[in-house]
Amino acid sequence: MSADARARTPVDQLMEVLDLDESQARTTEDIFTGCSQSMPTGRIYGGQVLGQSLLAAERTMPADRAVHSMHGYFLRPGDSSQGVTIAVDRIHDGRSFSTRRAQAYQNGVPIFSMIASFQDEAPGLEHAEPMPSDVPAPEDLSPDEELVDDTDPQALRMLAERPVETRHVETPIYLSADGKTIPHQAVWMRLRAPMPDDQRLHRAALAYLSDMTIQESILRAHGIHWATPGLKVASLDHAMWWHRPARVDEWMLYVQSSPNARGGRGLATGRIYTRDGVLAASVNQEIMIRVPDVR
Known part of the structure; x- marks a missing residue:
């Protein structure tokens, strides 16, 4: 290099x-x-x-x-x-x-x-699902890369080298799921450095990070972590709605849940909020998920 x-x-x-x-x-x-x-x-x-x-x-x-x-x-x-x-x-x-x-x-x-x-x-009717009120601030959480030790060098490298900083509200599931089976999670996210003011760039960068971590609500529902031997996950489709302007170089909360999994597929939904509680975007994604011991 x-x-x-x-x-x-x-x-x-x-x-x-x-x-x-x-x-x-x-x-x-x-x-x-x-x-x-x-x-x-x-x-x-x-x-x-x-x-x-x-x-x-x-x-x-x-x-x-x-x-x-x-x-x-x-x-x-x-x-x-x-x-x-x-x-x-x-x-x-x-x-x-x-x-x-x-x-x-x-x-x-x-x-x-x-x-x-x-x-x-255009003007029109307006309402929005409120941001959860019981979520700790990002400053009260550790960066994800500090929670992954060197037992998985690839995961550590991916976390350290990606442009988005993430801080899970729940314990990250990179190496362990801690035996919990909950079909939801929340993650604070932001770019690691400032971006130009161009809202087109911010909308594109928001799409970029919307594909990050959303699959995990499906994994959490079954106590599965990313390092599970033989686990295969692939995104099938992705839908996104932009509601209000937001800056991706400032903290945003990605609230995620999984309403369904069946037939080797799982569905995840997400809402992305600015730090002050403005609903910026909504996301749906279906993934293929294969776990060796599930028939």
């Missing part, structure tokens, strides 16, 4: 991943390319293609029309040693709403497919 690469912080590297190039080739689609974040597993982190696909779609929109929802499917594992090509279809532009389809490709085949909807700011 070069000295320049060592000098870049994880947040610098995330900004490089979100800095897409637009192709000058004339096609029926808008074509963008981006680099991939290096991962110890060799597979692309799902939040990367979520953020990149959203930003590519946003690049085809006027600045005052913001994303309010997306629904995406993870089709194939991505290779984190290769870049990504994203094709955007301009499906519809109306007076208040627009719709875009974005597909991320590697080696000529799609690895992720998404449809997103965008809307002009």
